[in-house]
Amino acid sequence: MDPISAATHFNPYDFYYARLRARGGLTYDSALGLWLASSAAAVAAVLNHPACRVRPLHEPVPRAIAGRPAGQVFARLMRMNEGPRHGCPRQAMAPGLQALAGIDLMPWLAAWRPALDAPQCAADLQRWQWRLPVALLAALLGVPAEQCEELARRTGEFVACFSPLSTEQQLQAADAAAQDLLRQMQAVLDGPQPSPLLRSILERSSGLAAEDLQANLLGLLAQTHDACAGLLGNSLLALLTDPALARRLQQDPGRLQDWLLQVQRLDPPVQNTRRFVAEPCTLLGVDLQPGDSVLVLLAAANHDPALCAITGSDPAQQGFSFGAGAHRCPGRDLALNIVHSLLRALLQHPDLGALALQWRYRASVNGRLPLFSDAPGGRPTGWQPADA
Numbered sequence: 001m002d003p004i005s006a007a008t009h010f011n012p013y014d015f016y017y018a019r020l021r022a023r024g025g026l027t028y029d030s031a032l033g034l035w036l037a038s039s040a041a042a043v044a045a046v047l048n049h050p051a052c053r054v055r056p057l058h059e060p061v062p063r064a065i066a067g068r069p070a071g072q073v074f075a076r077l078m079r080m081n082e083g084p085r086h087g088c089p090r091q092a093m094a095p096g097l098q099a100l101a102g103i104d105l106m107p108w109l110a111a112w113r114p115a116l117d118a119p120q121c122a123a124d125l126q127r128w129q130w131r132l133p134v135a136l137l138a139a140l141l142g143v144p145a146e147q148c149e150e151l152a153r154r155t156g157e158f159v160a161c162f163s164p165l166s167t168e169q170q171l172q173a174a175d176a177a178a179q180d181l182l183r184q185m186q187a188v189l190d191g192p193q194p195s196p197l198l199r200s201i202l203e204r205s206s207g208l209a210a211e212d213l214q215a216n217l218l219g220l221l222a223q224t225h226d227a228c229a230g231l232l233g234n235s236l237l238a239l240l241t242d243p244a245l246a247r248r249l250q251q252d253p254g255r256l257q258d259w260l261l262q263v264q265r266l267d268p269p270v271q272n273t274r275r276f277v278a279e280p281c282t283l284l285g286v287d288l289q290p291g292d293s294v295l296v297l298l299a300a301a302n303h304d305p306a307l308c309a310i311t312g313s314d315p316a317q318q319g320f321s322f323g324a325g326a327h328r329c330p331g332r333d334l335a336l337n338i339v340h341s342l343l344r345a346l347l348q349h350p351d352l353g354a355l356a357l358q359w360r361y362r363a364s365v366n367g368r369l370p371l372f373s374d375a376p377g378g379r380p381t382g383w384q385p386a387d388a
Helices: 013-024 040-048 070-072 083-098 106-110 122-141 145-162 170-191 196-203 211-242 243-251 255-265 298-302 308-312 332-346
Strands: 026-031 034-037 273-277 281-283 286-288 293-296 359-361 369-373
Touching: 013 243, 026 040, 034 040, 034 070, 034 308, 040 281, 040 293, 040 298, 070 106, 070 170, 070 211, 083 196, 083 211, 083 332, 106 122, 106 332, 122 145, 122 196, 122 211, 122 369, 145 211, 170 196, 170 211, 211 243, 211 255, 211 332, 211 369, 243 255, 255 332, 281 369, 293 298
Parallel strands: 034 293
Antiparallel strands: 026 034, 273 293, 281 286, 359 369
């Protein structure tokens, strides 16, 4: 195991990440050519330091997509920029996202078309995991109901451009999806009656170029895609491996929200992120130089016993799963609300645990995203990974 393969390891927490933290929190890995931030103190220091940027100065867009349609969208995303290109879109979008953090999404799910029946197989569950989170956000933005799930599918094609593991075929599909999704975002912007979320964004977006606004609306969908699919999938794994826990949450759904906050810390969908040093700086007594890269092990820091002392909050409810500092995810609470609502709806189906499924993690350098499939012979495989 190494710090990158740990993201998709069956259990990297109690042994591997703990061992990295014991080395000092901010150490150099000569094999990878990266600094590793693994303790809560180190992760907080890196994520909050202005010299640690989200992209290297010499490569603002990954070479694999530079000059391509997907790369043109990437170049405009607030999550991939500093300064005005980060701050202006964030100021436009954050208040509306935060205002919807407590919205009751259950009526939306009850009225969904086609109706959300209890999953009978892996394909049904994949719809809940990979389509509905993005589709719900699209609906909140004002996308017509009949288009939301197809838009979510195209978003899944687009987000492939973020992964260095993507093939040329996947990148071509991401290019086509980017162009199609931008047209759909413009159609939403041109609509006569903006949704409350879109109205909030438009009221604060006077300083944004039209292309930046389109791209960052698409960016909201893209960020929702993997983060919610991973959190929902990891939550389902925990429930399906512990039927007694599932029954308790079915009987007392009021406990679901606190339990989900614990899951997002202990088994986060985004295990690591990267920062690139733009100026000389000293973090925890370690001198970093321009050109240095830091692998920020969010999941390792979430398990640090010192987390509460570093963040000043209850570690069962916080952690670094949605980042920290200037680039902390502005849609954190809405994302948690979406996943909570979907889990609540799924738990209303008492036969969920009877599904004959197996699973594996999707190949990724930073995400922990379970992929469910039907078990051979129609029998569950004891909830071990499919390739175990």
